[in-house]
Amino acid sequence: MEDQIQKLLKQLVSINSIYPNENNLVLLLEKMFKSDYKITKQKVENKRSNLLVEKGRGKQTILLYSHLDTVDIIEGWKTDPLDLKVIEDRAYGLGSWDMKGGMSTNILSFFNSQPKNFKLKMVFCVDEENISKGGFKLMNSKFMKDVVCVISTEPSFFYGNNGVVIGRPGRTVYQMEITGRPNHYALYDHRIDINLFISEFIKNLRGLYKKNGNKKQFIFIRKINSKTIGMSTPHIINLELDSSIIPPKRSDQIKKEIENIAIKVNTKYSNYFKFKINYLKRETPFLESYEINKNNKYLKILSKSINKITKSKAIPYFRSSIADENIFGSFGKTVLSIGPTGGSAHAPNEWISLSSLEKLYNILNDFLIRVDKSYDLGR
Numbered sequence: 104m105e106d107q108i109q110k111l112l113k114q115l116v117s118i119n120s121i122y123p124n125e126n127n128l129v130l131l132l133e134k135m136f137k138s139d140y141k142i143t144k145q146k147v148e149n150k151r152s153n154l155l156v157e158k159g160r161g162k163q164t165i166l167l168y169s170h171l172d173t174v175d176i177i178e179g180w181k182t183d184p185l186d187l188k189v190i191e192d193r194a195y196g197l198g199s200w201d202m203k204g205g206m207s208t209n210i211l212s213f214f215n216s217q218p219k220n221f222k223l224k225m226v227f228c229v230d231e232e233n234i235s236k237g238g239f240k241l242m243n244s245k246f247m248k249d250v251v252c253v254i255s256t257e258p259s260f261f262y263g264n265n266g267v268v269i270g271r272p273g274r275t276v277y278q279m280e281i282t283g284r285p286n287h288y289a290l291y292d293h294r295i296d297i298n299l300f301i302s303e304f305i306k307n308l309r310g311l312y313k314k315n316g317n318k319k320q321f322i323f324i325r326k327i328n329s330k331t332i333g334m335s336t337p338h339i340i341n342l343e344l345d346s347s348i349i350p351p352k353r354s355d356q357i358k359k360e361i362e363n364i365a366i367k368v369n370t371k372y373s374n375y376f377k378f379k380i381n382y383l384k385r386e387t388p389f390l391e392s393y394e395i396n397k398n399n400k401y402l403k404i405l406s407k408s409i410n411k412i413t414k415s416k417a418i419p420y421f422r423s424s425i426a427d428e429n430i431f432g433s434f435g436k437t438v439l440s441i442g443p444t445g446g447s448a449h450a451p452n453e454w455i456s457l458s459s460l461e462k463l464y465n466i467l468n469d470f471l472i473r474v475d476k477s478y479d480l481g482r
């Protein structure tokens with residue numbers, strides 16, 4: 104199997120799919136599936152499409168997820184980033200770990216599994232490394248309706264083949280405008296100093312910090328600008344607040360809490376200041392947090408498969424970064440990430456462990472067989 108995986112990975116890596124130019128990779132995959140499976144090209148924007156593939160039948164669907172895009176090539180590669188170079192167990196190449204390795208195991212598992220009791224779907228999304236345009240397009244489409252479990256083969260940062268990502272924080276950027284009245288320079292008074300108000304407000308944001316194991320909620324100012332006209336006192340401040348939000352909190356609740364802090368501090372200034380807080384505008388929504396219950400049926404099945412293949416226990420854990428999985432999870436889908444091991448994601452000389460990739464393939468296959476059996480028993 105290792106030869107087949109390596110051959111496919113080499114092919115996937117050889118096609119440049121640096122965001123936003125995923126199209127050539129879509130064309131290759133399209134050819135791979137066209138004659139035997141139902142495929143759909145889901146247009147996301149001009150020359151950018153997700154590719155959706157499906158096989159089998161059943162009311163419920165298991166979905167194998169990967170993203171098509173990689174980040175750009177940066178200075179420092181010792182080999183040609185688009186030509187997979189294998190040295191012992193390590194295969195070097197752009198996107199080898201993030202996430203063409205996982206993509207290759209998804210494809211081979213899809214080809215080699217014959218589920219009787221469920222539908223097997225597979226998606227390849229654009230724009231994950233940017234603002235998840237592909238992920239949102241997919242989530243808002245009919246294709247997701249019958250999906251009961253999403254398996255993502257994003258790189259495993261911790262615990263090797265045993266780690267299962269079951270949650271991630273959300274991230275939202277808010278913008279805020281605070282206004283007072285411009286006053287003549289000579290009439291300066293600390294009780295109407297908008298910068299004193301804002302400094303106190305920022306200190307009070309500490310009330311939103313939370314740490315629970317490796318779950319971290321925080322908020323910080325990423326931009327701040329205070330304006331003054333001529334020889335007056337400053338009267339307007341614009342700022343952007345960047346937040347990491349842990350479940351079960353959502354971005355609208357944090358927005359409310361930020362507002363409440365401002366209201367409270369303002370009382371000390373006799374409610375002199377006015378403020379507005381909004382989400383920073385961008386083309387897609389910011390990603391919300393999620394966390395899968397430890398008793399989740401699919402997590403239990405996947406844990407059994409991991410145990411069987413690796414001969415040691417699965418380690419479900421909460422990861423601190425944000426990804427397309429947030430979209431599926433926060434829309435209520437079970438989403439489990441299990442990936443290969445490797446190194447230097449988003450950096451020169453990115454590599455993937457071929458043996459861990461083979462293990463991942465075996466885990467996926469075992470998982471799909473077990474899920475099929477569980478539906479058999481459930482009938």
Ligand SMILES: [Zn+2]
Nearest residue numbers: 170201202257
């Ligand atoms: Zn990725």
